[in-house]
Amino acid sequence: MYTARWLQRRQEKPQRPGRILQRAMSIQIILPEDTLEAKPNGEPMVRHSGDEIRGHLEVTTRGNFEFEVSLSFEGLVRTWFGFQNDGDPCRLPPTAEFQFLQETQKLYSDPSSGSIKDQLRIHRLPFQFVVPHELISARSDVHPDFLKLCPSTKQGPAFCSLPSRKVFRQPLILYAIRIKHIRTDKVVENFMRSTYHREIAIMPHIPPAPPLAMEAFIREYKPSTMRSVRQHRWTRLLGTLRLSAAEPSPVNILSSGFGPSTVVTLSLAFAPNGPCGSEIWPCEWSCVVSNYLRIRTFYSTQRMERMPTLSEAKRDSFLRVHEMKTALEVREHSELSWNNDDACQWSTKVNVPIRVMKNLLPTFLNQLSARQYAVVIRLAIKGLSHGLLELVLPLQVIYYPTLSETFETPHREGTARDELLSSDVDFSPPSYDS
Numbered sequence: 044m045y046t047a048r049w050l051q052r053r054q055e056k057p058q059r060p061g062r063i064l065q066r067a068m069s070i071q072i073i074l075p076e077d078t079l080e081a082k083p084n085g086e087p088m089v090r091h092s093g094d095e096i097r098g099h100l101e102v103t104t105r106g107n108f109e110f111e112v113s114l115s116f117e118g119l120v121r122t123w124f125g126f127q128n129d130g131d132p133c134r135l136p137p138t139a140e141f142q143f144l145q146e147t148q149k150l151y152s153d154p155s156s157g158s159i160k161d162q163l164r165i166h167r168l169p170f171q172f173v174v175p176h177e178l179i180s181a182r183s184d185v186h187p188d189f190l191k192l193c194p195s196t197k198q199g200p201a202f203c204s205l206p207s208r209k210v211f212r213q214p215l216i217l218y219a220i221r222i223k224h225i226r227t228d229k230v231v232e233n234f235m236r237s238t239y240h241r242e243i244a245i246m247p248h249i250p251p252a253p254p255l256a257m258e259a260f261i262r263e264y265k266p267s268t269m270r271s272v273r274q275h276r277w278t279r280l281l282g283t284l285r286l287s288a289a290e291p292s293p294v295n296i297l298s299s300g301f302g303p304s305t306v307v308t309l310s311l312a313f314a315p316n317g318p319c320g321s322e323i324w325p326c327e328w329s330c331v332v333s334n335y336l337r338i339r340t341f342y343s344t345q346r347m348e349r350m351p352t353l354s355e356a357k358r359d360s361f362l363r364v365h366e367m368k369t370a371l372e373v374r375e376h377s378e379l380s381w382n383n384d385d386a387c388q389w390s391t392k393v394n395v396p397i398r399v400m401k402n403l404l405p406t407f408l409n410q411l412s413a414r415q416y417a418v419v420i421r422l423a424i425k426g427l428s429h430g431l432l433e434l435v436l437p438l439q440v441i442y443y444p445t446l447s448e449t450f451e452t453p454h455r456e457g458t459a460r461d462e463l464l465s466s467d468v469d470f471s472p473p474s475y476d477s
Contacts, residue, residue: 066104066105066106066108066229066230066231066232067104067105067106067231067232068102068103068104068105068110068225068227068231068237069102069103069104069236069237070100070101070102070103070112070222070225070237070238070239071100071101071102071237071238072098072100072220072222072238072239072240072241073098073099073100073101074096074098074220074241075088075097075098076088087242087244088244089244089245089246090174090243090244090245090246091174091245091246091247091248092174092175092176092192092247092248093173093174093176093248094173094174095171095172095173095174096116096171096172096173096174096220096243097169097170097171098169098170098171098220099167099168099169099170100112100114100150100166100167100168100170100222101165101166101167102152102165102166102167102168103163103164103165103166104152104163104164104166105162105163105164106229106231108227108228108229108231109151109152109154109227109228110151110152110225110226110227110228111149111150111151111152111224111225111226111227112149112150112151112168112222112224112225112226113147113148113149113222113223113224113225114147114148114149114150114170114220114221114222114223115145115146115147115148115220115221115223116144116145116146116147116172116218116219116220116243117142117144117145117146117218117219117220117221118142118143118144118145118192118193118216118217118218118245119140119141119142119143119144119216119217120140120141120143120193120214120215120216120217120409120410120411120412121138121139121140121209121210121211121212121214121215121217121411122138122139122211122212122213122214122215122342122343122344122411122412123136123137123138123139123202123211123212123213123344124136124137124344124363135204136202137344137361138202138204138211138344139343139344139345139346139411140209140211141346141409141410141411143178143193143409143410144175144178144192144218146172147223148170148172150168150170151168152166152168153166170220172220174192174245174247175192176192176247176248177190177191177192178190178191178192186348186349188252188350188408189408189409189410191247191249191407191408192245192247192249193216193247193407193408193409194216194245194246194247194404194405194407194442195216195217195218195243195244195245195246196214196215196216196404197212197215197216198212198213198214198215198340198342198365199212199213199214199340199342199365200212200213201215213340213342213363213365214340214342214411214412216407216409216412217242218242218243218244218245219240219241219242219243220240220241220243221239221240221241222237222239222240246405246442247405247442248442248443248444249405249406249407249441249442249443250441250443251292251293251439251441251443252439254289254290255290255437257290257436257437260352260437262352262353262354263352263353263354263417263435263437264417264435264436264437265433265434265435266287266288266289266290266434266436267285267286267287267288267434268285268286268287268431268432268433268434269283269284269285269286270283270284270286270429270430270431270432271283271284271429271430272284272313272424272427272428272429273427273428273429274427274428275428276428278428279316280316281315281316281317281323281427282313282314282315282316282317282323283313283314283316284311284312284313284424284429284432285310285311285312285313285314286309286310286311286422286432286434287309287310287312287434288307288308288309288310288420288434288436289308289436290436290437290438291305291306291307291308291397291418291436291438292305292306293305293438293439293440293441294397294399294403294438294439294440294441295441295442295443296399296401296402296403296405296440296441296442297442297443297444298401302398302399302400302401303398303399303400303401303403303440304396304397304398304399305396305397305438306394306395306396306397307334307394307395307397307418307420307436308392308393308394308395309332309392309393309394309395309420309422309434310390310392311330311379311390311391311392311393311422312388312389312390313325313381313388313389313390314387314388314389315387315389318387325379325381325389325391326378326379326380326381328379328424328425328426328427329375329376329377329378329424329425329426330375330376330377330379330393330422330423330424330425331373331374331375331376331422331423331425332373332374332375332376332393332395332420332421332422333371333372333373333374333420333421334371334372334395334397334418334419334420334421335368335369335370335371335372335418335419336368336369336397336399336416336417336418336419336438337366337367337368337416337417337418337419337435338366338367338368338369338403338414338415338416339353339364339365339366339367339414339415339416339417340364340365340366340412340413340414341356341362341363341364341412341413341414341415342362342363342364342365342411342412343359343361343362343363343411343412344361344411345361345362346410346411347362347410347411347413350408350413350415351364351413368419369399369400372398374395375425376393379391379393393422395420397418397438399440403416403440404440405440405441405442406439406440406441415437416437416438416439416440417435417436417437417438418434418435418436418438419433419434419435420433420434420435420436421433421434
């Protein structure tokens with residue numbers, strides 16, 4: 044309505060006799076959150092898979108003409124590398140942009156609708172989009188992992204490209220309602236104070252995927268390791284200790300309690316070097332287990348065809364990776380329950396809880412970027428000498444509600460992020476221990 048008042052003041056100014064007012068047009072994209080009270084923390088409304096994005100275009104026109112507006116709901120990813128111009132300011136850094144989602148609607152003027160005041164007509168053209176659960180590709184060779192919706196995010200430093208004024212990050216995943224085209228049956232001289240673009244925050248519901256085939260990523264993950272065990276570094280060999288584990292169940296950041304968590308079950312197997320009657324009693328051992336979360340964000344300026352890896356990033360000039368590690372957690376386990384079979388092989392299991400922060404991004408993959416998580420676990424036997432026992436296991440971070448919430452909770456167009464993160468979730472994914 045501000046634009047309508049501005050156009051009204053313009054035409055209320057004294058006009059020369061015989062002068063015809065120029066045709067003018069203004070468009071504003073109005074969303075439901077525009078009518079809500081501003082949140083004190085400034086966080087935007089977050090929408091999820093299956094949510095409806097309802098709103099309307101407020102079109103203010105001066106003069107008699109018809110128009111057509113093409114409106115689209117878009118999802119895109121943009122990436123860029125650091126400046127590599129060798130001191131030449133005319134050489135811009137490499138950038139890339141890929142649009143993975145586009146839904147388009149056409150809205151038409153209706154002379155019978157709208158309000159008229161002082162030669163200004165105000166049109167309200169409603170629109171509606173639905174956040175999809177997954178993407179659709181016209182290509183048959185696209186890997187299914189690339190058809191999953193990605194969360195909105197702005198990672199790394201920003202670079203603004205001129206004159207397009209597009210912003211690139213490492214990466215930037217953006218959803219928006221955008222006016223693509225405006226057509227009129229007569230020439231319109233002025234397009235005043237219009238909004239052609241509105242960002243939409245999306246956190247898709249990401250269900251758990253099947254466990255990763257770690258044998259295909261031998262340089263990325265280590266599900267088992269074996270080391271020799273001695274009383275002291277230079278003493279005789281006591282035996283060999285094997286440590287192994289399977290990929291843990293996914294961490295659901297839409298969870299209640301103290302925070303999202305999962306459990307890694309460690310399998311320990313000790314084979315003595317001496318006869319069965321040797322005085323080696325693993326039941327008396329105490330072990331110290333430490334773990335941390337490894338976070339890798341990949342971004343590329345060339346379209347990827349498969350899941351990126353660190354080894355690829357080292358040899359691919361178009362691919363970069365940023366790695367972070369969480370704080371180390373250390374726990375001591377004593378009085379373990381060891382089993383001894385007929386072959387004098389000792390075995391036991393140790394459950395290691397893995398807790399993460401709620402503000403983590405879910406695992407995602409698109410043609411220009413990816414977010415991957417891994418749990419790094421180290422085990423040491425107190426009082427004994429052995430090499431490094433370390434496992435690296437993939438970890439999925441998902442954002443997924445319970446089935447009961449999906450079918451029983453009344454539909455809401457959008458909810459504040461804090462409300463969703465405090466929802467009670469008890470989702471049971473398929474077995475990850477087989």
